[in-house]
Amino acid sequence: xxxxxxxxxxxxxxxxxxxxxxxxxxxxxxxxxxxxxxxxxxxxxxxxxxxxxxxxxxxxxxxxxxxxxxxxxxxxxxxxxxxxxxxxxxxxxxxxxxxxxxxxxxxxxxxxxx
Amino acid sequence: xxxxxxxxxxxxxxxxxxxxxxxxxxxxxxxxxxxxxxxxxxxxxxxxxxxxxxxxxxxxxxxxxxxxxxxxxxxxxxxxxxxxxxxxxxxxxxxxxxxxxxxxxxxxx
Numbered sequence: 690x691x692x693x694x695x696x697x698x699x700x701x702x703x704x705x706x707x708x709x710x711x712x713x714x715x716x717x718x719x720x721x722x723x724x725x726x727x728x729x730x731x732x733x734x735x736x737x738x739x740x741x742x743x744x745x746x747x748x749x750x751x752x753x754x755x756x757x758x759x760x761x762x763x764x765x766x767x768x769x770x771x772x773x774x775x776x777x778x779x780x781x782x783x784x785x786x787x788x789x790x791x792x793x794x795x796x797x798x799x800x801x802x803x
Numbered sequence: 804x805x806x807x808x809x810x811x812x813x814x815x816x817x818x819x820x821x822x823x824x825x826x827x828x829x830x831x832x833x834x835x836x837x838x839x840x841x842x843x844x845x846x847x848x849x850x851x852x853x854x855x856x857x858x859x860x861x862x863x864x865x866x867x868x869x870x871x872x873x874x875x876x877x878x879x880x881x882x883x884x885x886x887x888x889x890x891x892x893x894x895x896x897x898x899x900x901x902x903x904x905x906x907x908x909x910x911x912x
Contacts, residue, residue: 691845731807732846732890732902779845790894791836794845 692716695780695795702770703803710765710798712780720785721763722792723755726777738763739785770802805829807903809891814909815881823876823889823906831896837865837876838890840905846890849876878908886910 693714702708714721723735735749738757752774754766763780777799781792808826815821827835834853838846852858852867852874864877878885888905895901 691847693845729811729904731904732892732900734899737899785898790834790898791848791851792900793848796845 691793691795693780693782693793693795695778695798697798698796699799699801701801701803702767704770704772706770707766707768709767710778710780710800712763712765712795714761714763714780714782714793714795716782716784716793718782718784718793719760720783721757721760722781722783723763723765724779724781726779726797732779736765767800770800772802775800775802805895805901807891807893807901809889809903809906811904812907812909814911815878817881817883817910817912819881820877820879821881821908823878823891823908825874825876825891825903827872827874827891827893827901827903829893829895829901832869833894833896833898835865835867835874836892836894836900837863837874838892839887840890841887849889881910883910883912 696711719740721738725733736755752769756764777797779797780795783790783792806828837849839849840846850865852865857866862879867874888907890905891903892900
């Protein structure tokens, strides 16, 4: 238990569906992240929020839309996804401005796009 | 471009020692992290190196040489539960983490 929760843990959706992934951190951190993890590939940073402000958007397609209503919650809204978007989506949080800045990860949402 | 290299897979024997290497080429350097990830679970933080040398934490140690762009994770007295993927990540000049693809470690009895 890392203090970061994600729901749902598994999601199967068609290419025309709209769904949202939710992340909540209970660590009092000020930064939150969305990552995509595909088999045998490095973690891909998608979005970064510092103090609820989006600071990074690493050329992510517009079919992925993040939302950070407060420093404890992060959403990833999904619409008209493609089969190649099937992956494990990981949320993480960290305390920026400290010493080591290690990130704490949630268990992930396993997404399958059919 | 930025790059992190680590072996794809390694096999070791229970009770033995294994060293997982990581080399990096990044724009700037602000620390190197090692994470452990069991299959189907979240990555968990293992170690952080920002200065050259060895950091020891129980059975796990991590070494850094900034001049060589090189780190290793040393696991001693291997246990079956150490079977996992080990991820190397470097924080670049913009304080963004650049990740390796991970090393899958298989422990045999």
